[in-house]
Every structure is written in structure tokens, then in C-alpha cells.
Amino acid sequence: MGYTIAEKILLAHAGRKDIRQGEFIEAKIDLALGNDITAPLAIAEFKKAGFAKVFDRNKIVLVPDHFAPAKDLRSANQCKILADFAREQKIKNYFEVGCMGIEHALLPEMGLVLPGDLVIGADSHTCTYGALGCYATGVGSTDLARAFVDGKCWLKVPASIKFIYKGKLEKWVTGKDLILYTIGKIGVDGALYKIMEFTGAVIHKLGMDDRFAMCNMAIEAGARVGIIEPDDVTLDYVKQVTGKKIKTCDMRHSTCGGFKSDKDAHYEKIYEWDISQLQPQVACPHLPSNVKSALELKDVKIDQVVIGSCTNGRISDLRIAAKILKGKKIKTGLRLIIIPATQKIYLQAVREGLAEIFVRAGGVFSTPTCGPCLGGHMGILTDGEVSLATTNRNFIGRMGSPKSFVYLSNPAVAAASAVTGRITHPDELMIS
Amino acid sequence: MIIKGKVHKFGEDINTDDIIAAKYLVSTDSKELGRHCMESIRPDFAAKVAQGDIIVAGKNFGCGSSREHAPLAIKGCGIAAVVAKSFAAIFFRNAINIGLPFLESADADKIKDGDLLEIDLAGGIIKNLSQNETYNTAAFPEFLQEIVSRGGLINYVKERSR
Numbered sequence: 001m002g003y004t005i006a007e008k009i010l011l012a013h014a015g016r017k018d019i020r021q022g023e024f025i026e027a028k029i030d031l032a033l034g035n036d037i038t039a040p041l042a043i044a045e046f047k048k049a050g051f052a053k054v055f056d057r058n059k060i061v062l063v064p065d066h067f068a069p070a071k072d073l074r075s076a077n078q079c080k081i082l083a084d085f086a087r088e089q090k091i092k093n094y095f096e097v098g099c100m101g102i103e104h105a106l107l108p109e110m111g112l113v114l115p116g117d118l119v120i121g122a123d124s125h126t127c128t129y130g131a132l133g134c135y136a137t138g139v140g141s142t143d144l145a146r147a148f149v150d151g152k153c154w155l156k157v158p159a160s161i162k163f164i165y166k167g168k169l170e171k172w173v174t175g176k177d178l179i180l181y182t183i184g185k186i187g188v189d190g191a192l193y194k195i196m197e198f199t200g201a202v203i204h205k206l207g208m209d210d211r212f213a214m215c216n217m218a219i220e221a222g223a224r225v226g227i228i229e230p231d232d233v234t235l236d237y238v239k240q241v242t243g244k245k246i247k248t249c250d251m252r253h254s255t256c257g258g259f260k261s262d263k264d265a266h267y268e269k270i271y272e273w274d275i276s277q278l279q280p281q282v283a284c285p286h287l288p289s290n291v292k293s294a295l296e297l298k299d300v301k302i303d304q305v306v307i308g309s310c311t312n313g314r315i316s317d318l319r320i321a322a323k324i325l326k327g328k329k330i331k332t333g334l335r336l337i338i339i340p341a342t343q344k345i346y347l348q349a350v351r352e353g354l355a356e357i358f359v360r361a362g363g364v365f366s367t368p369t370c371g372p373c374l375g376g377h378m379g380i381l382t383d384g385e386v387s388l389a390t391t392n393r394n395f396i397g398r399m400g401s402p403k404s405f406v407y408l409s410n411p412a413v414a415a416a417s418a419v420t421g422r423i424t425h426p427d428e429l430m431i432s
Numbered sequence: 433m434i435i436k437g438k439v440h441k442f443g444e445d446i447n448t449d450d451i452i453a454a455k456y457l458v459s460t461d462s463k464e465l466g467r468h469c470m471e472s473i474r475p476d477f478a479a480k481v482a483q484g485d486i487i488v489a490g491k492n493f494g495c496g497s498s499r500e501h502a503p504l505a506i507k508g509c510g511i512a513a514v515v516a517k518s519f520a521a522i523f524f525r526n527a528i529n530i531g532l533p534f535l536e537s538a539d540a541d542k543i544k545d546g547d548l549l550e551i552d553l554a555g556g557i558i559k560n561l562s563q564n565e566t567y568n569t570a571a572f573p574e575f576l577q578e579i580v581s582r583g584g585l586i587n588y589v590k591e592r593s594r
Contacts, residue, residue: 024575041460041500049586067458074458124498124522140500140526142585149589154525154575188445189492193521222495224521287445374454374497393496395449397472 002262004160006195006227009135009259013118021159021266029059030117032147035103036064038122040081041141046148054089055151061093061112062086063103066370071377101342101368104128104216104310108208109342111242115230116259120144120153125310125392127218131211132238133230133259138219158224159268160195160261165202167276172426174320175210176312176390176410178202179217180281184291185271192222194268197261202275203228208237209314216311217392220288229260280425282388283408286396294413297423304387305330305418306399307411308339308366309373312390315345321415322354324426325361331421336363337379343368363418375399381406388417433553435512435533437484440477441545442470444490448497448523452505465501466508483510486551488543490516494523503532513551515540515558515569528576529585539567 003011011019013027034042039062046054054060062082067075086094095106104125107113115133119126122144129136139153147153163182178198183190196218203211211228218226228234239245280294307313307321318340330336338358340346346368349355355365372379373391381387381404389399394406407423416424449472456468470477487506493516494502503526506514513533517540527534533553543549547562556569572580582588 024573037454037457038498038500044460045586049590066454072458078458122498122500124496126498138498138522140498140522140529142500142529143525146529146585146589149586150593154579154585156573188495189518189520192492192518193524219496219522222492222520374449376454393447393449395447395496397453398449402472 002264004261004265031119033061033121042144045145054148105341124219128216130215130227162267162270164272165200167274172412174410175213177281179214188289189222196223196226209316280413285405294425300423303385304335306389309391311392313341317411321411322357324415330362330418336418339366435551437486439547442489445492448502451502462504462508465505469505469509478509481510484512487514491518495520498522500526503527531584535569537569
């Protein structure tokens with residue numbers, strides 16, 4: 001019996017001859033990540049247990065991004081805990097405001113995550129990096145504290161589910177729509193404790209930003225990991241961010257042959273969908289699985305649009321939003337908040353004239369932060385308000401009041417909806 | 433260890449934003465977090481919990497974010513154990529790592545709000561004293577039992593590093 005790509009990565013990190021699905025293993029990690037919400041708890045645990053020094057200062061990344069730039073005094077305290085720990089432990093990859101970005105956009109952009117790596121992050125959306133063909137998974141603060149100590153993590157080897165996407169994507173249909181469609185089909189626990197392996201001709205035609213958006217939301221179906229086999233698109237991206245040319249067979253831990261799933265690998269389930277007819281998808285309150293076509297939701301009026309987050313705050317997301325907003329004004333009374341995910345993306349958006357398009361349209365163009373996605377700051381909803389966001393969760397009270405409503409979509413639908421003030425298919429504005 | 437307490441019943445897919453809203457993640461104190469446990473979906477919950485009570489829920493309990501503040505809030509408000517049809521993966525490991533007792537039971541649906549339960553954690557047996565029924569649960573794998581028996585992940589690692 002062969003192995004899936006995810007199993008091969010685990011095998012390479014567990015120091016074992018073989019592994020079986022369902023088995024508990026202890027694996028060596030390549031990178032451990034924490035943020036201003038989860039790392040303070042990990043640092044406290046680490047210190048309380050009497051440990052003095054982290055296992056490897058180069059394999060820890062700390063990013064204050066959730067409530068940063070500090071939204072209030074208590075968040076400032078939490079951010080300071082990260083800064084102090086980074087200084088004390090000489091952690092190189094600590095990203096202060098000014099070089100900070102939303103962690104799951106920042107790490108790939110910095111070339112810190114590579115195909116074949118095993119990455120844990122005390123943040124559920126750590127699964128984003130699977131787009132690069134690595135095993136990246138969300139853990140808790142105590143797991144992070146433990147990784148600080150010995151660079152290891154306990155894992156139960158998950159079973160894999162394969163998702164094959166066939167056909168050709170319609171205009172305005174993106175990676176975000178594919179993952180929303182998938183979650184709508186299988187439910188918020190449809191891949192509980194599983195690996196979601198995305199494949200098929202459609203996937204390998206997607207750019208990296210779309211792949212990140214897909215893997216990012218694997219957790220919304222309950223998965224441990226969302227993963228895509230590295231191809232030329234992946235390797236071009238890696239070359240661009242690291243300046244190094246790599247082949248699939250010189251990945252850090254690969255045995256030659258690279259990270260591809262074996263033909264006889266075991267999948268618990270295989271889904272195969274032709275997505276040629278798929279229209280932009282929208283997840284309705286209050287679950288990411290409550291998915292409908294944007295065309296069915298024309299009557300939903302909105303008060304706020306947020307374009308950003310670790311799901312859709314990348315440059316191609318901003319470009320598509322700018323394409324729709326260029327020369328237009330947003331609906332009077334609506335709030336449009338656009339948040340580039342990193343400083344690099346921010347600068348690029350300024351350079352390409354996107355920032356000006358957003359501001360002229362009546363939007364807000366913010367410094368990078370997770371902010372409104374989790375109801376932190378920079379766009380909290382009050383009672384009765386409705387937001388359409390390119391973020392990843394629409395649970396009750398996610399963006400503020402428990403009496404508010406969050407719809408999730410791709411950036412094109414979000415931008416078009418900002419112009420009309422109701423959920424709008426981009427064709428409605430762009431065809432005429 | 434035997435846990436005896438009154439049931440607070442919840443539905444399916446109870447997420448970590450339900451358990452503790454992000455606005456409270458500026459604290460790591462379980463008592464403080466506990467005061468806001470389940471606030472968005474059941475505002476009077478924390479006030480009604482008596483020390484030793486039990487949460488019973490449907491499938492996929494604890495889905496969503498990785499915040500360890502969620503099991504800490506549950507512990508902090510006085511809940512002694514959680515029984516659910518299934519648990520989300522990160523919540524599951526967080527509960528193990530911090531030592532919040534929990535049991536997966538296919539019979540969770542049969543348990544009603546206000547029932548009195550007696551849980552034998554080691555044996556994995558749930559007695560419903562109100563309905564005079566007994567439910568079996570999936571036993572904890574040996575590896576996880578070891579982490580729990582050493583008082584959580586950090587102690588487990590500490591003891592092994594000696």
C-alpha cells in the first residue's frame with residue numbers, strides 16, 4: 001500500500017519506517033507559529049514549567065496580528081509578551097508592526113514555509129500552507145509551548161479524503177468558491193480529523209493565492225490539513241519568495257521522487273465534481289456550510305463589506321476588487337473596509353494604484369490586521385447589522401454583536417456588493 | 433475519578449466563538465474567561481453553572497478556532513466534564529493538553545437538559561441517574577491516557593526530558 005503526500009511528510013518527520021492511519025506519532029516540526037492571542041498562553045506555560053531556552057530560535061515564528069496594532073491596553077500587554085519573549089530568546093522571526101502581516105499570508109511570502117515541511121501553528125488557519133504541499137496544522141497554546149521545549153508535536157495520523165475538481169471555472173469563480181462549495185457539500189464536520197487533498201485539472205490551473213484560500217478553509221470542514229501536491233506553479237512561487245530554484249526532489253525532507261501521492265495510496269473517500277456550472281458561492285449565517293449561489297441572494301441588503309483576512313487579503317484578491325470598483329462609488333451609507341494581508345501586499349496595492357481606486361470609491365484602506373474577521377477591531381458589527389466579508393467564519397457574533405449577520409464570499413462578489421448595497425453577482429455590474 | 437453533576441445541554445457544531453467570544457481573548461485567566469463562557473448563545477449560562485456540572489452536546493463540539501481559551505473557559509466556569517457525539521480536532525487536543533475531562537458518546541442525544549449524570553472517567557461509563565440509563569463511550573487511546581495521567585502535555589514532556 002502506498003502513501004498519500006500528507007503521510008509521506010509525516011513519515012519523513014517521525015523517524016519511522018512506516019505509519020498507519022489512526023496511529024499516534026511524535027514528529028519533529030520544521031516551524032512553530034504563535035500570535036498575540038495564542039502565544040502569551042504558550043509562553044506562560046513554558047515559563048511556569050521552568051524551561052529557560054527554546055529548542056531552536058530559528059524555528060519559531062511570532063506574529064502579533066490579531067489585535068495588532070494593539071487595539072487596547074490589554075492587547076498591548078499581550079503584544080508586549082511576544083516582543084519580550086522574542087528578544088529574550090533571540091527569536092529571529094518576530095514581526096513587529098511595520099513588518100507584520102497576517103501570519104498565514106506572511107509566512108509563505110517570507111519563504112518560511114516550503115513544500116514537504118511539517119508546520120504547526122497555534123492558530124486554526126495554519127492549514128493554509130498546505131497549498132505549498134506541506135503538512136501544516138492548527139494546534140493549541142500548550143502544543144506550542146511543548147514545541148518551544150523540544151521541537152516536537154504529537155499527532156494522530158489522519159485518514160485522507162481526495163477532492164477532484166474537473167471542468168473549467170466560470171468568470172468570477174475562484175478558489176474561495178471551490179472551497180465554499182465543498183464545505184456546503186460535506187458540512188462543517190464533513191472532513192472531521194481528516195486530510196483534504198485537493199486535486200484535478202482545475203486545481204493545477206489555480207494560482208497560489210487561490211490555492212491558499214482553499215487550503216485555508218479546510219478547517220471549516222473540520223479537517224486537520226488541506227493539501228495540494230506541488231507543481232510548477234508551486235515551484236515558481238517558491239523560487240520567487242526564496243530566490244532559490246528547487247525541484248520537487250530537493251525539498252527539505254524529500255526522498256527523490258518528490259511529494260506526490262502514490263497511485264495505490266489509501267483514501268477514505270473520493271469526491272469528484274465537475275464545476276463548470278458553478279457560480280460564485282456565498283456562505284450564509286451562521287455556518288460556513290450554509291452555502292448558496294450568489295445569484296440566489298440578490299435581496300440580502302448589507303451594511304458593511306470587508307475584503308481581507310488570511311483567506312482573501314492577497315494581491316490577486318485586491319486586484320479583482322479594484323477591477324470592479326474602478327471609477328465607481330460604493331452605496332451611500334455602506335462601509336467598505338479593505339485590509340491587505342501584509343506590508344508587501346500593501347505597498348504593491350499602492351504602487352499598482354489599487355489603494356487609490358479603493359479610497360476614491362469610498363472605502364477604507366487599512367494596515368494589515370486580522371481585526372474584524374474575528375470581531376477584534378477595525379469594523380465591529382452592532383445589533384442587526386449585516387456584513388459581507390471575504391473572511392472564513394460566520395458564526396454567531398463572529399464579527400461583533402451576537403445579533404449581527406455575516407455572509408462569506410470571494411472578493412469579486414464582495415466588491416460588487418459594496419457598490420449596490422446588496423449581495424451581487426459581479427456580472428450584474430461588469431457586463432453592461 | 434467519578435464526576436457527578438447536572439447537565440447543560442447544547443446542540444450541534446458548538447464553535448469556539450460560542451464558547452468564548454474573541455473580544456475576551458485579552459486574558460488567559462480561566463476564571464475570567466469562564467464568566468463569559470457561551471455568552472453569545474446563552475447569556476445566563478455562566479451564572480447558572482454549579483461547580484461540577486456537565487456540558488452535553490451534539491456532533492463537532494468545539495469547531496472553529498484553535499483558542500485554548502475555549503476549554504479554559506469551560507473549566508473556569510465550573511464545568512467538570514464535556515460529553516458530545518464528536519469533538520473538533522483542535523478542541524480535542526487542547527482538552528487533552530490542559531486536562532479537561534471529556535467523553536465521546538453516540539448516546540449524547542438521549543441525555544436531556546437538567547439530567548443528573550454520574551461519569552466514571554477511567555471506565556468511560558456514563559450513568560444517567562435521572563433516566564436510569566447507562567451509556568458506554570469510546571475508550572481513550574493509551575497514548576492519550578498517558579498524557580492525561582501525567583497531568584497534561586507539559587508535565588508529560590518534562591518528565592520524559594529528565
